[in-house]
Structures are given as C-alpha cells and as structure tokens.
Amino acid sequence: MDCSLLENLLRCPYCGGTFQASGTEAGTNTIEHGILTCDCSRFPVVAGIPVLIRDKKTLTAMTMVEHGHHFDALLTLIQPSLPMSPMWRLSSGIPFGGRLKGLVQQHRLQTWRHQITSLLRRMDRGEGVTVCELLNSYFPNKGQYNYFAYRFSQPRHLVALSLVTLIDKPQRPILDFCCGQGHITRSLVQHSNQQQVIGVDKSLWNLYVAKRWIASEGEYVCCSVENALPFVENAFSVVYCSDAFHYVVNKFACIQELRRSTDEGTMILTWIHNKHIRMPHDGVPLSPEGYHALFRELPHRIVADEDILNRYLRKEGPPLATQPETEYLNHKPVLSIIASSQEDRFYDRGTFVDWPHGKGRLGLNPLYIIEAGEGVSGKVSLHRRFPSRSFEEDNAEYKHSCRKQWRLIPELCTI
Numbered sequence: 001m002d003c004s005l006l007e008n009l010l011r012c013p014y015c016g017g018t019f020q021a022s023g024t025e026a027g028t029n030t031i032e033h034g035i036l037t038c039d040c041s042r043f044p045v046v047a048g049i050p051v052l053i054r055d056k057k058t059l060t061a062m063t064m065v066e067h068g069h070h071f072d073a074l075l076t077l078i079q080p081s082l083p084m085s086p087m088w089r090l091s092s093g094i095p096f097g098g099r100l101k102g103l104v105q106q107h108r109l110q111t112w113r114h115q116i117t118s119l120l121r122r123m124d125r126g127e128g129v130t131v132c133e134l135l136n137s138y139f140p141n142k143g144q145y146n147y148f149a150y151r152f153s154q155p156r157h158l159v160a161l162s163l164v165t166l167i168d169k170p171q172r173p174i175l176d177f178c179c180g181q182g183h184i185t186r187s188l189v190q191h192s193n194q195q196q197v198i199g200v201d202k203s204l205w206n207l208y209v210a211k212r213w214i215a216s217e218g219e220y221v222c223c224s225v226e227n228a229l230p231f232v233e234n235a236f237s238v239v240y241c242s243d244a245f246h247y248v249v250n251k252f253a254c255i256q257e258l259r260r261s262t263d264e265g266t267m268i269l270t271w272i273h274n275k276h277i278r279m280p281h282d283g284v285p286l287s288p289e290g291y292h293a294l295f296r297e298l299p300h301r302i303v304a305d306e307d308i309l310n311r312y313l314r315k316e317g318p319p320l321a322t323q324p325e326t327e328y329l330n331h332k333p334v335l336s337i338i339a340s341s342q343e344d345r346f347y348d349r350g351t352f353v354d355w356p357h358g359k360g361r362l363g364l365n366p367l368y369i370i371e372a373g374e375g376v377s378g379k380v381s382l383h384r385r386f387p388s389r390s391f392e393e394d395n396a397e398y399k400h401s402c403r404k405q406w407r408l409i410p411e412l413c414t415i
Helices: 002-007 055-064 068-079 086-093 097-123 133-137 142-149 155-164 183-190 205-216 252-261 289-294 305-313 388-393
Strands: 020-024 031-037 042-046 050-052 175-179 195-203 217-224 237-241 264-275 299-306 336-338 362-364 368-372 379-382 409-410
Touching: 002 097, 031 055, 031 068, 042 055, 042 068, 050 205, 055 068, 068 097, 068 205, 097 133, 097 217, 133 142, 133 205, 142 388, 155 183, 155 237, 155 264, 155 305, 175 183, 175 252, 183 195, 183 205, 183 237, 195 205, 205 217, 237 252, 252 264, 252 289, 264 305, 289 299, 289 336, 299 305, 305 336
Parallel strands: 050 217, 175 195, 175 237, 195 217, 237 264
Antiparallel strands: 020 031, 031 042, 042 050, 264 336, 299 336, 362 409, 368 379
C-alpha cells in the first residue's frame, strides 16, 4: 500500500478517523504487511491491501500479521466458502453426524490450502503456472471461474471500455467501485492522467488477483460496499462501477456516499440489471424509474447497454445527447447510468481514434481455437467455443454480433 493513500485519502469507515500505521517497508513509502490503528479499531494490511472489515477472520489475520505469519494471514482472508453436498443436510439425524460433517469440512479446507499454497509458491518460482490455473483451483463453481477467466472477452467488457473513454484528464484519483479482479481497473489506469486509481471490493481474493496480475498499477482497499466508504470528502474526480451496482442492497445510501467522495459528482455505473427483465444472479435490481429516482438531484443519463455496444462495434462512443424514453428502457435487460454535475458532458461521442480494447499486448481470445494452420494465403481458420451453456446464454451478444473485435484481447487473461 502506498503511504500517500493512507495520508491523503484513507479514513476509518466506522469512526471517520485517521490511521496510524506500522509495517512501512524500509527505504520505501509502502506497507506490504502491517497494522492500521484509528480511534475505534485496528485493521490489518495484507499483501499491500488494507482490510477494513470487522469480523473474526480479519481479527485472526491481524494476530498473524503481528506475529509475522504473513502468508497464513493471506490464506485466512482469501479462504472461500466451500459448499457441502446436499446429502449432509441429513447429518443432523445421524449420531455424531455434526462432528463428522465438521471433520469433512476441515479436511476440505486443508486440501484447498495445500493446493493454493502449492500453486502460489510455484508461481513465485516462475514455474509456468498461469492465473487461469490458479482461478480454476480457487473457484469450486465453474460459473464463477468462467466469469473471471473470460472477462476480457465478454461483450459487457466492450460496453465498459466504451464508457471508460468518457474520463478525460481527471485532476483527482479515480475510484473503481466493486472492482472485482481489476479487469476495468487496468483500463482506468490508462485514462487516469497520472492520478491514482483505487479499487475497492469486499473480496480480498479478487483484490489480490488484481494487484498481483491484472492491474498492478492500481491501489486497492478491501471493505464493505454497504457501509460508509473509507475515504475523505471529494477524494475522487470519477467513480466507476461495472457489473456490480445491482448487487448493492442499500442503493440510496451508497449513492450518497459516492457523491460525498467525488468533487464533481461524476459517476459511471455500467451493466446494471433492470427489474422488469429478471435474470439469474441479478441481485436486487431497480426499474429504470427507480434508477432515475436515485439520481434525481444530479444531471444524468440512463442508456441501454445494447445501444452502447452497437455503437462500439461501429467504432463510435456512447450516445448521451438525449435521454431515452422510460418505456423503451423498460424492455432492455441491462442499463448504464452516467451522472455528473457538469452538464456539458452529455453529448453523443464520435468515432474512436483507436479501438479501446486494442491496447497493450494482445493475444487470441481463448473462446476461439485454431482449426487450420496458415495456408498459402497466410490465413487461419478460427472456431468459437463457449465454456458452458450458461456462459453462452449470459453472453448472447456474441451470436448476434460476431465481429473481429472479440478475437483479440489482452493476453493478461491467460498469463
């Protein structure tokens, strides 16, 4: 963690107080492992990430950090919840069933810790383990693995990239709210005007992946997104949130906190689910009318992500000049909200000079496999293959718009 984040922006989300820190690396201005102390609480810094959450796991990890057991503290905080088979529901009626269930769960956790430890150690030694192998071992649910491992190749990522281009020379840091594993954080850094990009998420595992492999240029804070945000007022020029806001329960308080944290009230919330069209895993979405009500005190636009994507595929930016009719938005499954006190930002963006997704070192989208090698013409034949039926259904835009824009993506997804 950069100490400038601690000194200039970070505050306790429970009492609002400043922090005193231990663990500053000798000869640097960073904290890799340490303790943050405020007037009401103490919190650990693990792998360079402050964990501003009060629970038993954090308390246990803090004790480990104090005793120098840094890797154990990391494992404690990234340990996933391993679901038990439904058959174990019957264990309560079996003598010693509860104890047996506990022993089985303990064995599963020990196996998980051994596997993750082995993979992380091998990665540190440069033995050719990829991030995708690590994610595959971490997530017991293949749907979760597919979501993160193929993130750069999803149509929603192109929508998010289109909206990132709205950020123009910010004078203060950028907040990536519910940043996940940093796939968009990476692009926000490119538009940051040398300002800090700070990602927040409640999952230390996601932040650890982001910091180590996906967007190491960012700073990260682990905290609840339902409580007060751990930042001073007007800390940021822009707040960005992709594919997460519909999961926030207390949306009104959240928006008030985001407004408090931005000097211009500029917020970009993309891929938000619509209550009128329910989908699996869509959280607690609102209707377009509900989203309008959240932003009634701030100039804003609510746009269908479908329209943003279609313009992107024509190499055009988002349409913000006019507000689409509510009746039209009622029939669109996912929406984006762009809000700002600066009304001159609301106009239709023109043609991109360069494709936003075409930056950095690119590689073949892992959804495509090479069916035939180079022939006389120097061309190859590619075949698209989805990892699962649910992934195919969740990313149906592929079928309707099979374009070359999805064939090359950042190689970071497969490192």
